[in-house]
Amino acid sequence: MSEKFNEIPMAGNIVEPGNAEKYKTGGWRAEKPIHNPEACLWIKNGTCGRCWIFCPDMSVILTEKNGKYSYEFNYEYCKGCGICAAECPTQSIHMEKE
Amino acid sequence: MMVATKDMPLKEYVLKGNAACAGCQDMVALRHAHKALEGDVIQVVPACCTSVVQSLWPKSGLAIPVLNTAFPAAAATASGVRAALKAKGNDHTMVMVWAGDGGTFDIGLQALSGALERRTDFLYICYNNQVYSNTGTQRSSATPLHAKTTTTWFGKAETEKMLDLIVAAHEPVYQFTANTSYPRDFYDKIMKAKEHPGPKFGHIFLPCPQAWNYPVEKGVEIGKLAVETGYWIQWERIGEEFILGRQSKRFLDPEKRKPIDEYLKMQGRFSHLYKPTRDDKKIAEIEAFIQHRWDVVMRTFT
Numbered sequence: 001m002s003e004k005f006n007e008i009p010m011a012g013n014i015v016e017p018g019n020a021e022k023y024k025t026g027g028w029r030a031e032k033p034i035h036n037p038e039a040c041l042w043i044k045n046g047t048c049g050r051c052w053i054f055c056p057d058m059s060v061i062l063t064e065k066n067g068k069y070s071y072e073f074n075y076e077y078c079k080g081c082g083i084c085a086a087e088c089p090t091q092s093i094h095m096e097k098e
Numbered sequence: 099m100m101v102a103t104k105d106m107p108l109k110e111y112v113l114k115g116n117a118a119c120a121g122c123q124d125m126v127a128l129r130h131a132h133k134a135l136e137g138d139v140i141q142v143v144p145a146c147c148t149s150v151v152q153s154l155w156p157k158s159g160l161a162i163p164v165l166n167t168a169f170p171a172a173a174a175t176a177s178g179v180r181a182a183l184k185a186k187g188n189d190h191t192m193v194m195v196w197a198g199d200g201g202t203f204d205i206g207l208q209a210l211s212g213a214l215e216r217r218t219d220f221l222y223i224c225y226n227n228q229v230y231s232n233t234g235t236q237r238s239s240a241t242p243l244h245a246k247t248t249t250t251w252f253g254k255a256e257t258e259k260m261l262d263l264i265v266a267a268h269e270p271v272y273q274f275t276a277n278t279s280y281p282r283d284f285y286d287k288i289m290k291a292k293e294h295p296g297p298k299f300g301h302i303f304l305p306c307p308q309a310w311n312y313p314v315e316k317g318v319e320i321g322k323l324a325v326e327t328g329y330w331i332q333w334e335r336i337g338e339e340f341i342l343g344r345q346s347k348r349f350l351d352p353e354k355r356k357p358i359d360e361y362l363k364m365q366g367r368f369s370h371l372y373k374p375t376r377d378d379k380k381i382a383e384i385e386a387f388i389q390h391r392w393d394v395v396m397r398t399f400t
Contacts, residue, residue: 003156012155020152020159023115049103053281054318056118056125058110077114081121081307082315095315 025057029080031095035071039090043069051084051093060084100282101289107133116159118151121314123278123304123321124225125151128196130281131223134288137162139192140179144172144206146198147232148225169205172197173213176220192292193220199240200230203259214268214297221291221298224261227306235309243387244380246367247309253370253380257387262301263398266335271296274334277303279321280345287334294336303330311366320364328355328388331395340399350392358385 009015041048042062046069052060059078063070085093111132118125124147132139140163143149149166152159167175172195179193197206202224210222229247230236237247237254240261244253265273272294276284284302291298305321307314324330325345332343342350349355358381362368371377 008156014153014156014158016158018113018158018161020113020115020117020154020157023117023154023157025115025117028120046104053103053106054126056120056122056129057116058112058114058129074114079118079120081317083121083317086315087318 024076025079026076029075029078029098031080031082032075032098033073033078033080033082033084033093034096035073036092036094037071038092040071040092041090042071045069048089050087050089054083054087056081056083101285103282106130106282106285107136109133109137111137111161112152113159113161115157116151117154117157118147119308119314121307121317122147122151123306123317124148124227126281127223127225127276127278127284127302127304130285131194131196131288132160132162134285135192135194135292138190139163139194140165140183142167142172142176142179142193142195144175144195144197144201145169145232146196146201146225147227148196148198150232169201170209172201172206173209173218173220173222176222177213177216177218180218180220193218195220195222197222197224198230198232199224199226199228200238202226203239203261207264210265211268214265214270214299218297219295221288221300223300223302225302225304227304227309228258229306229309231306231309243384244368244371246370253368260391260394263394265299265301266398268297270299272298272334272336273300275301275303275330275332275343277321277325277330277332277345278305279318279325280332283332283343283345290334290336309367311369312364316364320361323356323361323364325349326356327358327361328352328392329358329361331392333395333399335399350396352389352392358388 037043059074061072112129142165176193176195228240235248237249239259241254243257274287328349332346
């Protein structure tokens with residue numbers, strides 16, 4: 001979002017598809033979600049996934065590797081809405097001031 | 099049997115870094131619609147929040163072909179896209195319109211009516227956040243009774259339009275209502291829509307933190323309360339067959355519904371109903387409308 005006027009493509013066309021990913025929306029955040037793996041059902045047995053399903057910014061990363069489950073937030077894009085913390089059935093996520 | 103969370107595709111077609119507000123429920127709905135359609139779709143977007151979200155210049159935020167069009171022309175454009183696909187011999191790509199309540203209830207209504215009458219093979223999704231959110235929360239004809247907007251300072255005096263009945267009169271092959279608090283149910287409904295060639299219509303209830311003035315993290319809770327208080331009715335209609343949604347089934351009985359106060363108190367747009375004291379008359383009017391809508395829906399379809 002910092003191109004000069006003479007670097008912008010002709011007629012302001014968007015020439016690169018899906019370039020929204022270059023726009024890091026993490027800076028909008030006032031509070032960041034912190035995950036605690038102790039009671040998390042995803043870490044325990046790979047179920048639940050409510051935070052992943054309800055995340056409006058696709059910033060919850062649930063991964064499975066050789067039967068091991070890991071959990072991560074993508075803080076580059078998380079806008080800090082707190083829906084994951086509100087929807088977690090085991091209160092494994094809490095919000096912290098940035 | 100509803101789809102399990104694990105069976106849903108992992109691929110995201112709504113990209114990160116889009117310009118949606120924090121806690122935007124539209125993104126939850128859009129994500130799951132595209133997961134169900136798996137990228138084989140051309141999306142037509144009239145002026146609405148989604149058109150801003152997916153194309154905040156110079157960025158492009160959806161990983162599928164999008165056609166942005168004028169406010170009143172969404173369904174007509176979809177008819178054109180379908181005709182072009184037909185001319186090219188493509189019969190598998192879905193044409194999906196993703197329009198807000200302003201572009202459906204008010205401005206796009208005649209185009210929608212025309213496309214349904216032409217029996218265009220497309221899927222029209224109206225995501226209803228009950229207000230013109232994108233332009234600064236003006237009243238639309240989907241705004242509920244007594245809700246405050248920037249153009250109705252003391253609460254809207256009229257009840258909302260029952261769009262589903264207008265659409266039902268066009269006899270679409272498949273019609274449903276959904277709620278962003280039940281994304282798995284919504285995913286299933288889009289999967290079902292894929293199976294029916296012909297005009298299809300979906301109406302999604304979508305809480306908007308910016309316009310409804312509630313804490314952003316309560317988005318899912320508020321959508322659930324809308325169903326549990328009976329305000330929103332989940333149903334689908336395949337041809338002539340009417341199915342009351344499993345979330346709404348037990349709220350057919352007014353005794354089982356939660357008090358409407360739980361839903362209203364959460365939202366800033368209804369705060370004037372509780373200040374300084376509870377406005378019993380206006381809340382009774384809202385309750386009466388909810389019951390009226392249940393009666394009309396059940397009487398019309400069953």
